[in-house]
Amino acid sequence: MSNNEKEEIILENVLEKAIQGDLEAFSVLYQENVQRIYTYIYYRTGNKHDAEDLTARVFQRALSHIGKYEDKGVPFSAWLYRIAHNLIANWHRDRSRKKEISIDETPLEIPSMDLPESSLIKDQEIGELMAYVRKLPADRQTLLILKFVDDMTNDEIASIMGKSEGAIKSLYHRTLLELRDRMAKGADKE
């Protein structure tokens, strides 16, 4: 039995306990997933304050609904991502209603503390990439974040986004082409 398989079994047991209301087990799941959920929200919102607020809401909602969680053979993180996905959609809707600063215009904060090996140039490069990414439709942004930050398979992404694996594969290729074109056009203008 490989280490990964052992880890999966342990996490399955922890999940079962958490479903039955074991707080320590939920704490383990929280510790296991908080960084990836935070990262996902951070890329989608572009700032630390909202990322922290929404991450807290994701886990509070998860805690209050974990009793109703059903294991459908996908990772537990997929369920958390779905909660995050819905909360972010509401967040964007509320923001567009308030008509504050356009989301696309909001610069993504790249805290240098998070990138110990990075230089200022690297921060700038990442900031530029994120500016292009955030001009894409929401589902394409989600797809890119799950693919590159979390290294998820098309199947896992499909379960989070509620689409078929084939649809994700095709969306991924279209997204890559669109992003590359946008970046090329942006570079030409400069």
Next chain:
Amino acid sequence: MKKSEEVNSGQFEDELKRKFIRVQPDESFVKNLRQKLSEKSSTSLENSKKYLYTLFLILAGVFSGYFLIWILKMIFHPKHRNGISKIQQASR
């Protein structure tokens, strides 16, 4: 041509992999949230106990009210076998 496109998209994917990095949340945030989550669940347990206590108080209130009315009725309108109360008899 197609091969060079594939190579380009592979390079582009590598570039994206390099640039999309995981962001580390503040340790204090992670710690505080974990604490809040455990507090919240203990608060909800307390709330459910409070709810049961309130329900008990309401039921006790209804029962004692009903009992009081029954006592008062027995005092002021104790019915005899013929259905006339003592007070009614006295007034006659």
